[in-house]
Amino acid sequence: MKKFITGIAIVIAVFSASSLYAQRGDTAAMRQRMEAMNAKMKSDLKLTDVQADSISAIQHEFQPQVREIFMDQSLGMDDKRAKIAPLNEARDKRIQAVLGNDLFKKYQDWMQQNRPQRGGGGGRGGNG
DSSP: HHHHHHHHHHHHHHHHHHHHHHHHOOOHHHHHHHHHHHHHHHHHHTTOOOHHHHHHHHHHHHHHHHHHHHHHSSHHHHHHHHHHHHHHHHHHHHHHHOHHHHHHHHHHHHHHOOOOOOSSOSSSSSSO
């Protein structure tokens, strides 16, 4: 019986470790994609190092708040969008202060064209 329980404990530990490793791998892959996207943005918009670093820092500052809202299962998508909108406005005001009006407009256009596509149902628009 002890061998059986020990065997089950080992199997659970292996699955837990592999799950944790997979999550870290996803995080590392996401970090690499974000770094590549930031490098492309810097190149395409001809940003200075200071501008690129400032944008990255601002985005990272707001990211946990947005993630927390998206993870809240008690909210519907419309409620989540409503809660995220003021965060996006605050983030954009800070980015605009870093870039100035003309470059901020180019940044917005670039972000719209290069935003990573997310899976899932729906998309934009209504039901009819």
